Amino acid sequence: MPRRRTLFGQSVDRSIFVAYFLGGIVPLLGFALLADRVIPSLADRAEQWALGATIAGTGLLSLASFLALRHIVTSTLEKMDDDNHRLATLIGFARELSSAPHAHVVAESTAGWAIRVAHGEAAWLFVRHDLDKPFECWASRGDLAASWLEANGEEWLEYVDHAARDGEGLVVQASTDTDLSLVVAPLGGDALPEGALVVASRARPFRTSEIDALATLAGLGGVALANVESDDVQRNFYSHMTELVVAALDTHIQYRRGHASRVAETAHLVGRAMGLDERALHDLHFAALLHDVGMLRIPPEHQKDPKHFRKHTLVGHRMLSRIRAWEGAAPIVLQHHERIDGAGYPDGAVGDDICLGARILAVCDTWDAMRCDDWNRAALTPEAALAELEANAGTQFDPDVVRAFRGLVEQDEI
Ligand SMILES: [Fe+2]
Structure with missing residues (x-):
């Protein structure tokens, strides 16, 4: 107030x-x-x-x-x-909209803020993706929202349809049988989904300034919905593209089927244990899934020849750095065979010159390789694999990463 x-x-x-x-x-x-x-x-x-x-x-x-x-x-x-x-x-x-991850969060947020901005008692957001389909209620806020919607929903859907089609809002000032004042504001943006924000209050006419604010709010909510949905489509596309590439890698490097997915899982656990933020975890996830993507350019007959397979880090880096969704993973892929003593490849980087994601990936990659049968040896037991990691901590691996890894093994997380 x-x-x-x-x-x-x-x-x-x-x-x-x-x-x-x-x-x-x-x-x-x-x-x-x-x-x-x-x-x-x-x-x-x-x-x-x-x-x-x-x-x-x-x-x-x-x-x-x-x-x-x-x-x-x-x-x-x-x-x-x-x-x-x-x-x-x-x-x-x-x-709040700028950080909303999903369309339903945007819808809930729009209805919630509508009540605050217009001092309403209930608010709903009606949306549809297909012009031939009926509107769905994506968000409903207020103690009486459910009962009011049940009593008036049919009539209001006509208002919503009218507002969404014409792009013009509708105001009913406490003149219906239920004595409810109602504002129906169309969502902004020309793209689908289309819909409207409905705000109700008992026997209190909405002020002009409140109606204007609701129109602005619905406009912002509609644009945010369209943006979030477009982001979802992109995320879905990249996620499926990654799956396709990982499947192709599994076929190409046959002796390690499922390796990339397992490394991504353990890398995520180690990254979280070491306090990586969401962005860094996202990059580490894609880097782990695609760390050997450069092997796709190495013919199968040369996969065991160091002169050839060592090129896969540079090739993988080049492939990923051109793609926006994966560019954050590229430096990790480039350095995942570096060693902290400088004896790794491709650059012989030392210590902290190797990014933390790559230091984590190196440990998780080696762990999974040791735990699987390889073309020239049998899988190691967890104890033997862990002993191997610890024996190489400080030379090949970052001791902090190995320590975090051991902690997760002891907690049965890995
Ligand atoms: Fe590799």
């Missing part, structure tokens, strides 16, 4: 009072003092009354002007306060 303005609550009120005091009260007092001396000298009683009445009338008019001015100023301040509140709400809403 906006704060109630008081006369001295704002510096502008104080300024008005000072101005009134200097320009109204002080001259009036002077006038009254002067009249006090003049009135007794007037011989005619009627003239005395007339002068007195003039002074009193001027005083009353002055006071009335002051009160009117004060009312105008406080009303203006309240309106400004309301506008600021709505602007802050819309900014908060836009900020």
Whole structure:
């Protein structure tokens, strides 16, 4: 609720009072003092009354002007306060939308903020992806939202259809049988999904400023929905592309089927244990899945020849760095065969010059290789594989990564 303005609550009120005091009260007092001396000298009683009445009338008019001015100023301040509140709400809403991961989170957020911005009692978001299909209620907020929707849903869906089709909002001000005031605002954006935001309040007409704010909110919500859905489509595409490439790798390097998926799983656990943020975990995940993607360019007959297979880190880096969704994984792929003592390849990078993702991947990659039968030896037991990692901590592997890895093995996470 906006704060109630008081006369001295704002510096502008104080300024008005000072101005009134200097320009109204002080001259009036002077006038009254002067009249006090003049009135007794007037011989005619009627003239005395007339002068007195003039002074009193001027005083009353002055006071009335002051009160009117004060009312105008406080009303203006309240309106400004309301506008600021709505602007802050819309900014908060836009900020929340920017981090909303899914369309349903956007829908819930839009309905929730609609109640706040218009002081409504319930809000719903109706959406459809296909123009031939009916609208679905994606979000419903407010204690009475379910019962009001059940009682009025059919009628409101017609309003929603009308608003979404024409792109124009609809306002019903407490004139329906249920005594509900209703605002139906179409979602913004020209692309699908289309729909409308509906906000209701019992027997309280919505103000023009609230209706305007809801129109803006629905516009922002619609654009955010379209963006999130477009991101979803892209994520889905890259996820399936990755699966396809991993499947191709599994076929190409036959003696390690399922290796990339297992390495991605353990790398994620180690990365999380070592405090990597979501972005770094995302890059590590793709790097782990695609770390040997460069092998696709190494003919099968040369896969066991170091002169040839060592090129796979450079080739993989080149392949991934051209693709936006995978470019963060490229440096990890480039360095996943580096050793912290500098004896690795392709650059002989040392210690922290090797990125943490690559240091984690090196351990997880080697662990999985040791735990599987290879073309020239049988799989090692977990104890033997862990002993091998620890024996090479400080030379081949980062000791901190090996320590984190051991912790996860001891907790039965790996
Ligand atoms: Fe590799």
